[in-house]
Amino acid sequence: MSNFQCPSCGKAGFRDQVAVARHMSQPRSGCSTWLQDLIRLWDLSDDSMNTDDLDEPNIPGGGSQAEVEFTFRDRDESFEGSGESGGQASEEGLLLNGASDFVDRYPESSRTYGMGYTFLDLFNSDENSVYRAKNPYYPFSGRKDWEIASWLLRSGLSMGKIDSFLSLDIIKGLPISFSSAKELRGRAEMLPSGPRWMSQVLSTSHPTKSPIILYWRDPLDYFTPHRVYTTAQRLCRVYSEWMTGDDAWNMQSALPKGATLLGTILSSDKTNISTMMGDRVAHPLLVSLANINMSTRLKTLSNSFVLTALLPVPKFIHKNKRMRGVLEDRLIHECLDIVLRLLKQAACEGVMLSDPVGHSRYCFTPLLAVVQTRADPNDIEAFFREAQKFRLNGVSKPFWQDWTLGEPSHFLTPEFLHLIHREFYDHDVKWMICAVRDMEIDFWFSVLQPVTGFRHFYGGISKLKQVTGRTQCDIQRSIVAVSADAAPSAVITAVRALMEFRYLIQSPRIDEDDIKRISGALDEFHANKHAITAGGFRRGNKNKVIDNWYIPKLELMQSIVPSIRNTGVAMQWTADTTEHAHITEIKDPARSSNNNNYDPQICQHLDRVDKCRRFDLAMSLVDGMASSRLQDDNIGDDVDFDADDDDDLPTEFTATIKCPGHSRPITNYFAIAKILQHKEVGTVPLPLRTFVIGRTAYHLTYSPSIRSISINDAAIKFGLPDLRLAIADFLRHEATHGQNYVHTIGGARRAGPTASLPFDKIQIWFKLHLQDTEFHDSSIIRPAQTLNCVLPSDVWNSGRYDSAIVNNELGCLWPAHGLRGMLQPSIMLNTFSLLSFRSHNWSN
Incomplete structure (x- = not known):
């Protein structure tokens, strides 16, 4: 049998290169998209999409009907990206997505250096791989045995309930390889492991009520910049992904030629583990990559944010409450310095990592800045008083001080959930309630026509409790129209200007013209905000009128435009995804614990879930390749490779669809x-x-x-x-x-x-x-x-x-x-x- 192989899905057994090309040009094949992207990269051109042509619409996903003959180059060259052609692309520009956007690509970035390790290579490198040569599902007896075990391990059932389930007579009659929850978890521990959890007891300069233990795993175990313009003359800059910002370009300039830039995203926030059960709090640290497409990274089911550490929540013994906060902040930065040490080392010296297809790349993981202080950091109270003069929190050694190529004013990006939506509910809504009166605004919200998919406020908005970000967005859609003609025109103008500001900065693609409109909307608010204080609509506790504009969130809005220029659109830094990750990474594992000593049990639960997820993916890939080889064995000379095969999809694509929690593709009408x-x-x-x-x-x-x-x-x-x-x-x-x-x-x-x-x-x-x-x-x-x-x-x-x-x-x-x-x-x-x-x- 011939050994010609598809470079996209890995299917082998084709007679010649023409047969491979025919396979990849199938209209409904996922390989056709890969081929089209490859041709577009080499030819520096792209066919534009025109859905307005009714006679022959260029439909996304429709594929090409023509036969494509193509001579495949070496795979190392295919995935090298820039190489020598990068310089040409940088000089002449590259048409993007078939639109009127032109791309400046950084020359000679992200080269490959031989072959590394793929996911399956690492999966098959554990001590039990010899047993999986005969039984791929080892330590389980087979696929059906694994399906039952996987469901039980993911179900969240306690060990007692699992034992009760396994003791049923109908279950005992099944040919499963385990008879108790303890035996089931023992077999799960034998599955190939991912990044391993580590722990360390930390000593502190001040006493605490309980020992401080840090749990973490190496974030490096989890893991090309360009600039876009609307015209070939590069007159109007476009910002979208992090790679389109100035920081990515400048960082790549500071790296060796051929280096791969991996933008590290960190997210950390305390979350309550349980309700109505005391102060059970966890402090997770999540890590992700800015290189992941923004639309993918922001999906809650994409698992783009991974828990890399459970930071301690200490209770210091100190008579001054403010000093207890300073000590906690210092401890958190000390823990982050431990957890992120290898990332900072990679940012300084680089590290060889394998990409998803197995090529080795020379990677750098930048973030960083240096903060200088003027008081003795060991004298906590004196140091804190001095830091307060500059509105600092008293941390003498921030974790980013030795992180190469970082700047706090750049990587501390604006966050939508709290800076934008929370500011709206805490301030704008209160202004409008005071201006329109609570009973009046509640009435108008209650009589609005209900709309499918959006919340209807039958009781108004003035008495809402526990308001979520989704509710805040629903109020934003109607509040200006509801309040029109009921509040002074200057107040409406100011609130509408802020609303336009919020709307514009949520765009996934912002150009220089949009930036002018964003700045203009904020300027319009400041030009009319005096009407809010003049009318006495800005009020604080006990309904007391406030005649100043000391609002930190409002002040931070001025940093959004510089942040867009540096790091891309602000929408990609929203905390919606990481807030949802608190449920899957902290709260759900905590519910399966015995409600004592949460942190180690959360780590054990996540380790089991990660093993199950990896095993599911590996078995899907193995089964897919086995079925592909079986089909290739039955291929005859009379097979028509131009046939429209609904099942002609890449093995990796179908494998990920079968994995639990992965949604099926969107139906393309x-x-x-x-x-x-x-x-x-x-x-x-x-x-x-x-x-x-x-x-x-x-x-x-x-x-x-x-x-x-x-x-x-x-x-x-x-x-x-x-x-x-x-x-x-x-x-x-x-x-x-x-x-x-x-x-x-x-x-x-x-x-x-x-x-x-x-x-x-x-x-x-x-x-x-x-x-x-x-x-x-x-x-x-x-x-x-x-x-x-x-x-x-x-x-x-x-x-x-x-x-x-x-x-x-x-x-x-x-x-x-x-x-x-x-x-x-x-x-x-x-x-x-x-x-x-x-x-x-x-x-x-």
């Missing part, structure tokens, strides 16, 4: 519509249920909500007396102006009351799925949204329904013209068998 468009007549049912118009894909269920109803009955049922006239006008415009005519909504009906139609019955859907692309990157498909409507009833005379923004003018297109030429009609009746399929035979 654009690709489905393109496939249906090219099917032979008679092979798919008409009218089509999935189709694309402009940048929006529409999908209907196969069966309508009302299969058949007369037009007159539908007009009565939905309260639409001019339904027949509207349909007649629609058909007349279709016949006169053709399919590309944009039908206006509203206005006088031209058809008469006796207008005849070529049909008597219509079909009606109550649900419609809409899918579009990302506003800033049209190659990214967004999850489909569902519009619903409900028939009129006694409670809702006009029915209940969602709303949609509809284009009503031919010369106005979204997003180029904003909301100009748009209407917001109610989605009440969807006769898509009429409105969407203009070539359909109406009489049928």
